[in-house]
Amino acid sequence: MIRHPAFPEEPWKIRELHLDLNVLAQTESLFALANGHLGLRGNLDEGEPAGLPGSYLNSFYERRPLAYVEPGYGYPESGQTVINVTNGKLIRLLVDDEPFDVRYGRLVKHERTLDLRAGMLERLAEWTSPAGQKVRVSSRRLVSFTQRAIAAIAYQVEPIERPARVVVQSELVANEQLGGTVLSSDPRQGAPLQAVLQAEECHDREMAVQMVHRASISGLRLAAAMDHFVDSPPGAEITTLAAPDAGRVSITIRLEPGQRLCLVKFLAYGWSSQRSRQALLDQVQAALTAARHTGWDGLVQEQRDYLDEFWNAADVELDGDNEVQQAVRFGLFHILQAGARGEDRPIPAKGLTGPGYDGHAFWDTETFVLPLLTCTLPPAAASALRWRQNTLPTARARAQQLQLNGASFPWRTINGEESSGYWPASTAAFHVNADIADAVVRYVGMTGDTEFEVDTGLELLVETARLWRSLGHFDSQCHFRIDGVTGPDEYSALADNNIYTNLMAQQNLQAAAVAALRHPERAQSLGVSLDELREWRTAAEAMCIPFDEQLGVHQQAEDFTNHQAWDFANTPPEGYPLLLHAPYFQLYRKQVVKQPDLVLAMHLRGEMFTAEQKARNFAYYEPLTVRDSSLSDGTEAVIAAEVGQLDLAFDYLVEAALLDLHDLEHNTRDGVHIAALAGAWIALVDGFGGMRNHGDDLCFSPRLPRQLERLSFKLRYRGRILQVTALPQSAIYALLEGAPVRLSHHGEPFVLSATQAVTRPIPPAPRGPRPKQPPGREPFHRDSES
């Protein structure tokens, strides 16, 4: 938990008023800047102290061998790990021979502000050196949304009381020491790699330095460059130096009180698996030249314009809880940062904010992040799915290796190859394939983007449908069974007929058939025959949906409800997360749920359950669900809201929204939880907004918890911008942009046009007792934070 009196509740800013070195690593994640291509952790300009230094380029990784204690057929032989690339954020400062280091002397004033509308990190420090010299240092940092290779820093220093001699060293450093990382038995942490960059070239010219490095094993090549603009009183002495792993521009000057040294640092990055050193150097040099040409003020203005356009169709407003208001915008901003300019690259679980999970992307992206991007920045969602399409050759080869048809996408990866060393929780979790298909269906449904459907969507649907057809089989009663797979609940594995998997596979098979009929020519080019279509439909219709007649609830998987319940009563609070305190053996064989599985199925395939089934299922599974995964809250909130448990839904919303700002999982240091942050948006839009898109019309069933007086969100829908506003008793629908559209409110269709907002009353919520969570696993309460 981040426990300093920072972060006053401001609607558009995260502001830190006090520097607590104990949570420095966490704040580096929170204050990270990224554009989906380049990410810089919020490290202090002077580099030290640091929790975890980090600069990342999307998909720039090193390979590491995966050596198994007991090898097995089809185990991946190497994994990928995101690496800390050349650090260009560094600006060291010497004040009268004393290095500016907040651990020494006295930090009189400290403020860091992440401005969500400006897209900028601002810092202000007033520091008294051990020798008593007082200086004011400020910096503004941005990673450009409009020029994806570019980051820029405006840095200023001035003495406050007495004249001072200052030396500013602006650096570009490769293979920096990753101090403070220790090997851990926590599988969620990344495996840190040190000094993996081989220097290939370095150059300096005037105030610019360029460097080329290569990752030894993956062979990926990286160029980084910096250039500077200096504004100072006369007398500054500037020297530039480039060595293989370190470039430096030093500015030395004597300043009187009131005089300032202002430095603008432009940074450019580029990487490639194929391009030559010279081509890469040219590329970053061109980017740098363009950035210099735009200038600092120009970059700031472009950034603002880009964000204004984003917020114009993505903002969520809520009255009644300022902290959650702030947190939801913080989440939206970080998701934008993770996906904005990925450009056919993955969106990792931590975005580009830290090395957690080795920088891998998971199913989280399709299931939690893309729903948000699909509604707010559709091109980013399309781009993430095109990345999947680009990795189809690898996924087809993997399917073949696994003796399956179609494509089998990896559980965790950077480059498309499976990178997991524990197959029961990865290879066996085939639902990732249906999740990708689900994201395609959702994207096409929300955008009407036919070109995407033809070029990308259909191929993904067809190859995953083929996978499902080969994964399942018809038993003697002609039921279509999918045996021995792992669903979203990672505390169960290798189960028969996991209900989430089966329902998502069913949708995948059906959607592939529908899309193939819609685009017969493209389908034919993919080798789809009418027989194949029929097979998909037959399998989908015969899909096993396990149900316990005696209990009257669905089974998460066959036989699940016959298993022993976890001994929650004897599990102390410090026994969580269970995976760190109990063997998989016990977790898998008992009724205990890490994260929503059946409940997620009720969200994503809600049309397959009656309202009564949803309520009964939720009441049964809620006391078994420990939420040891941060992916839980959004889904819990959605179904809690749907079954009328609005108080509980609100609690889950709060937990999701504050996950990183309060460091509830104690691992924000490794990066923010992109999917969990998306979960807060899902809790609001699909939960209290009741948005579903199962059929032809986009449906809303808004219903507010007592804690909120108003919830208003915007979203893009088939070329339009909609705004939905929920009040305690009524909902108001407005069309901000685009042609009239049919929507539905609590099951009743209506047409919305730009001329007239539509107001509808909200029917009362169903009532029932609040389901209990396992003891000690109740959702987080802000008052209980201690």
Next chain:
Amino acid sequence: MIRHPAFPEEPWKIRELHLDLNVLAQTESLFALANGHLGLRGNLDEGEPAGLPGSYLNSFYERRPLAYVEPGYGYPESGQTVINVTNGKLIRLLVDDEPFDVRYGRLVKHERTLDLRAGMLERLAEWTSPAGQKVRVSSRRLVSFTQRAIAAIAYQVEPIERPARVVVQSELVANEQLGGTVLSSDPRQGAPLQAVLQAEECHDREMAVQMVHRASISGLRLAAAMDHFVDSPPGAEITTLAAPDAGRVSITIRLEPGQRLCLVKFLAYGWSSQRSRQALLDQVQAALTAARHTGWDGLVQEQRDYLDEFWNAADVELDGDNEVQQAVRFGLFHILQAGARGEDRPIPAKGLTGPGYDGHAFWDTETFVLPLLTCTLPPAAASALRWRQNTLPTARARAQQLQLNGASFPWRTINGEESSGYWPASTAAFHVNADIADAVVRYVGMTGDTEFEVDTGLELLVETARLWRSLGHFDSQCHFRIDGVTGPDEYSALADNNIYTNLMAQQNLQAAAVAALRHPERAQSLGVSLDELREWRTAAEAMCIPFDEQLGVHQQAEDFTNHQAWDFANTPPEGYPLLLHAPYFQLYRKQVVKQPDLVLAMHLRGEMFTAEQKARNFAYYEPLTVRDSSLSDGTEAVIAAEVGQLDLAFDYLVEAALLDLHDLEHNTRDGVHIAALAGAWIALVDGFGGMRNHGDDLCFSPRLPRQLERLSFKLRYRGRILQVTALPQSAIYALLEGAPVRLSHHGEPFVLSATQAVTRPIPPAPRGPRPKQPPGREPFHRDSES
């Protein structure tokens, strides 16, 4: 397959008439000598060429860290690997400056003989050096059954035509290079460790050398010593030298044709985890002194006497197949070598014949090896079970770590700690605990050894019963379920209610209750209450036994028969063993059986199945069983024989018996398969002899296959020696030693006394079609060998 024209069929000898270096490693395993404490591979005296040099001490291991790609709670942090200890077998020879090396010059004559009655490996070589010098070299080697620390070699060399100057170097070498081992992706191979012995001391005196070494990580300490007796014409010059890793006694002499240099080498080994260097040195020195005192001839005589006594109550004779006759005795001899003098140490899967499976012991010992030892050398069986008892503290701690009660024994181990790095096929295979209990029940039933039951057996039964009680739970219909475990079939894992596990657990619970009531005082000292007894009985009575009503067969585990059948038709012969060509994911979720599981349950708990069920089950599972484990054949033979498939049973017998002599699994180089060799004995005694001991009487239902004219086996039973002889139409029971006893023949009880053999007619076998195996997995046929 071992494909040289060696091994003529001789009833009491394995004789090799031609040296084929391509199968040198395999013959080193076949010709290994051991006594359960010390094992020497059949390496050539001169050390090179070697397939795999090997000298082993039971339980002398090095630790190796187990580093996981994705760590998990409760994963063992280090494993144990048997190591090649100080090599004392080495006797190098120089003939006129040319080293005796069969790869050079010409090997005119070669013969190696393993004498199963003498317990000796004899070698004869006539060699012409590249320079044309002809010599005759012979050696006899034994590892003493009567003096367990001792091995001895009688070595002779003589020139044949011309005088020769010979130098014999008798060596003691630590950390010898293990050439020829390559890292493999085959999980069945051991992980070779090189140069792990740290030299602590070395001494020489006259013709003796002593050395002390320590394994770096495990800290185990080892002393090895050699002494010599030389008999030669006058003029021999003898020098002795000791260095930290090499000791040497050199004898130089000029020999005329007809003159011989005769050398007797005595070797002594000792190790300890606790004793000091001096104590260890004294211990081996004392053993060496005693051996010298006994002398070579004395050791040979003791060896013969020991083996005469063994064969007197253990021999199996069969008429009709000389090769199988030879092979069965070969197997008995190797099992004796593995278990004779283990003395409360484990019996590893490869005995002490090679580094396969890292030298670990598995459930194989209790389920396949101990039945044989219980009937032929009961103290060795008791000793192996006392080893389990000695490791109870570790097994209790493991149970606690796994959140279970009682004791949880390891899947693979040397020192009692779990040493497996893949939990679904190890930790989850809890049946090992019931297998240990089964071995206790069998041992007590066959020997009537009450002292053992009180001191050792009851504690093992109680602690394993406690485990089962905590592993299972009562479902809403009050069935006792054991969910998420792995049975003997390693191509299924983490299944609910594995029938083998449940039936063996049931017996375990019942046996613990019965034994506790028989010895109430001891039971009380183990904390057993009447409530606990009642719980065990209730659980046993309510045990789930899955049955498919529609198919009319038992299910190997719940839902097993609903799974897709493996696509055998499209699996080519080179696709086996499946584990090297298919992912676990596919194996686990389909109907394909690596090794008998339900069929083994029908053997060990035969009283729980009707004759009709056995026949139906066998017919259903046989076409699914690929026998990728060498443990399969014995069990297959037993049930095939019981259901009347005598031809098929004979084929399985042949496969089991010849497994190592024909290298059918292509890994005899790593050591012989002790449990599979025991399987051949089981095929004969429990299969064609029909021996069962489910109730109070020992029962036989002999029935010969057409390939055999007579089968006669001896065994020890409650202080008696019985001999059972099966002929095509009748069986003859003789009591060779001991008091009259009640037995049963094909269900009819009779009393056998020493005065009068009993002859009974054999009823005709039930008939039915021969079940098919998966294509390409039919049992091995000798004619088809190519």
